[in-house]
Amino acid sequence: MAKNVPEVVARRLPRYYRYLGEQLEQGVTKISSRALSEKMRVTASQIRQDLNCFGGFGQQGYGYNVYELHEKIGEILGLNDCYRIIVIGAGNVGRAVANYAGFRRRGFVIEALFDNDPNLIGGRINGIPILDASEIGAYCRENSPQIAAIAVPGHAAEAVVEELEESGILGIWNFSHADLNCGIPVETVHMSDSLMNLSYRIKNNEQ
Amino acid sequence: MAKNVPEVVARRLPRYYRYLGEQLEQGVTKISSRALSEKMRVTASQIRQDLNCFGGFGQQGYGYNVYELHEKIGEILGLNDCYRIIVIGAGNVGRAVANYAGFRRRGFVIEALFDNDPNLIGGRINGIPILDASEIGAYCRENSPQIAAIAVPGHAAEAVVEELEESGILGIWNFSHADLNCGIPVETVHMSDSLMNLSYRIKNNEQ
DNA sequence: TAGATTGTTAATCGATTAACAATC
């Protein structure tokens, strides 16, 4: 599979995946690129192009089998593997991530938080234990979580990430403002950028 | 100002803004598109093109005044206005948003949460009161918050948004999975999409 | 077989980069 897949294409897959999941729940068994495109407000061409980066999942004259396509995209996204997540930082952002259970059902599990505040260590958030930040490395080598969510201030993030990378973490889910560069995939969620963009659009909507 | 500004450009502004703010704190007074581009890992051309969508903020032979440029971008993003935010839904996601204080210092204030669970109504999260969801409309007409964060399940989101729009909300910060379409700006934060994308990149990094 | 819809190539569109004249 996989000719060189443009990033924009990969970013659209989760949306397709979610939508196909919904259709599946509603008992829809087949869908054409046209029907899909109308619901998703993109062109049918784009959907066919996107999917063909990964292989021909459809059948001419028929369309796509919803179940099969959903499965395939899930596989491409790596959702069959169960990912275990640790959260670095048990402040506001860490709490937010630990509380946000929306992604649990897709096989992502948060198994521990880390902080260096003695008042927090030993406690729990949403049932998840808060451990001592000095033990991140040891913990990772022992338990091999795949993903680390970074919820510490930007200036502290760099050092943490370096340690995590050495300890065998496979990917970073970054909630700090730091532009992390390291050898493993980093996915950054910029909540404040998102809010600033909304602010911009509100302002430029109302003149 | 403002020739037709492509969305990609607007999305880059918060990043420039953040970085210029950091430089400002470090006492840097002037910066060239070249220097900026190296730090931000984009081309100098792109920075100049982007900025020139909004006007010529630089000076030939000199570069950009950091303070001025920071101010200008802040103004473009509408960060001088103070935005008041209400959060609809006091479940995991609503709690997460209420706990995430990172954007406060930029003049965004969360002033209330809404839920329809009697056990939650009357309580507080992070100091913010939880009010009865049936009073959203009345509250908005009285207090005129500008932004509503949607933290209810997708199927419930549509109806809420309609009411909010009628009650004079100016923008929607959407944390639900619903693809909301309405007359006011909607900015969606797809945490789970983001995580799926990370999963994808981890998978395609390690073969 | 006729109708439908894919997979894929070609055409278009828009965004990024390069180049350079204007000018501080």
Added chain:
DNA sequence: TAGATTGTTAATCGATTAACAATC
């Protein structure tokens, strides 16, 4: 004035859309 760096036009690149032959 000479050097630097912008603002802006032109060239390139990549992504989206259109078209259509392949085929179920």
